Amino acid sequence: MKFFLMLAATILGVLLGMWPTIRRGRPAWWKALAIVAVIGTIVLSLAPPTAGTLTDAIIVARAQPNSVVPVLVTVTDVSNVPDSTQTYSATVHDARTTDHVATLYFSSLVKSAIDEIGGRPTVVHVRRLDSDLAFHAEAIGPSDPFLTLPYIPGLEERARIMYYHVPMSWVALVLYIVAMVESIIYLRKRRPEADRLAASAASVGTLYTILATLTGAVWAKYNWGAYWNWDPKQTSIFLTMLIYAAYFVLRSSIDDAATRARLSAVYAIVASVAVPFLFFILPRLMPGLHPGSSDDTTAGPMLSLKSDTLNPTKQVIFSLSLFAFSLVAFWLVNLRFRLGQLEHVEREEAQP
C-alpha cells in the first residue's frame, strides 16, 4: 500500500505536471490545484497534534525517566477530592484501544481542564510514575482531534520534516531525469527548445536539491547536534550540487548556442547517470547517521519493506506532499522555460 501510494503520487505529479504540454502556459484550474495541494500538505503535516499511546510513554520512560510524552487518551472517573498532597486522580485509557487502563494523577493546575474534557479523546502530556499503571498529567492538549500524527520515540515533532525534506529530494531526482530526457531529445533532433527545457529542469532540480539540503541540515542540527556532519548522504547531495553547478558554469562559458546546447546535453546525460547512484545507492552502502545507511536495521521509513515503518496517515500525507511539490516544481520549470523562450525571441529580433 505504501509503495503504491508513493508511486501513484509521483506518476500523477509528473503526468499532470507535464500535461497538456510543459512548453505552454498552465490553465487556471491547474495552478489552483497546485496551490490547494501545497496548502493541504502544510495544514495536514503541521496542524494535527503528535500523540502516542500509554505504551509509548512507558517505552520512552525506560530510556529517559521523567520524560513527558503526548498521548491520546480518554479520562474518566475524575476524583473531586484531592489527597493529602493536593493531587487528584482519574482513570485513563488509550483512546484508540481500551487495552491499557491506568491511573492518572494531576495537580489542581490542570483540574479544570480535565473537568472540561468530559470523557472525550484528548491529547494529554504524561510522565510515567513508579509503575506502568501510574502517570502524571503535565499539560492538557486539544480534545477530539480530527487527526493525530504518531509519536516516534527519538524524533517526536521533528518527524514532520519528512513531508518536506524527502519529497524535495525525490522531485529533484525526477527533474534531473527530465533534464536528461530533454538532452537526449536535443541530441537526436537538434531542437533548441529541448535544450532550454533541459536547462530549466536542471535549474529547478538544483533549487530543490538546495532546499532538501537546507531542510535536512536544520533537522540534523536538532537530531544529530550539528547542521553538517559529513554523513555519506550529506556528502553525496553536496557532490550532486557541485555536479550541477558545473553544468551551469559550462553553459555560461560557451557563447555559441549550438555548441553550448550540444556540450550541455552530453554533460546532463552523464550527470544524470551519477545522480541515482549518489542519492540512493552510495549512502546505503556506507555506515552513517542518515536513516537507511548500511548500519541501519531498516532501509529508512520510506523504502523499508516492513509494513509498520510508516503509519497509514503519514503515508497519505507524504504522498500528497510528493504530488504537491511535483506540481510546484513543474510550474517553476514551465515559467523558467517560457521566460527563456521570450528572451531567445527578443535576442533574435535584436540581432541585425
Added chain:
Amino acid sequence: MNELLTQQPIYVVLVTALIVWVGIAFYLWRVDSRLSAAERRRQQ
C-alpha cells in the same frame, strides 16, 4: 489566539509556513499572468 500560539509552538510554524507559501503562490500566479500577457502581445 495569542495563548494558543504560545502554548503550541507548532502552530507558529504552521502559520509561518502558510504565510510563506501563500506569498510564493501569489507571486508565481502573478509572474505566470505577466508572462502570458507578454506571450500574447508577441503573438499579436
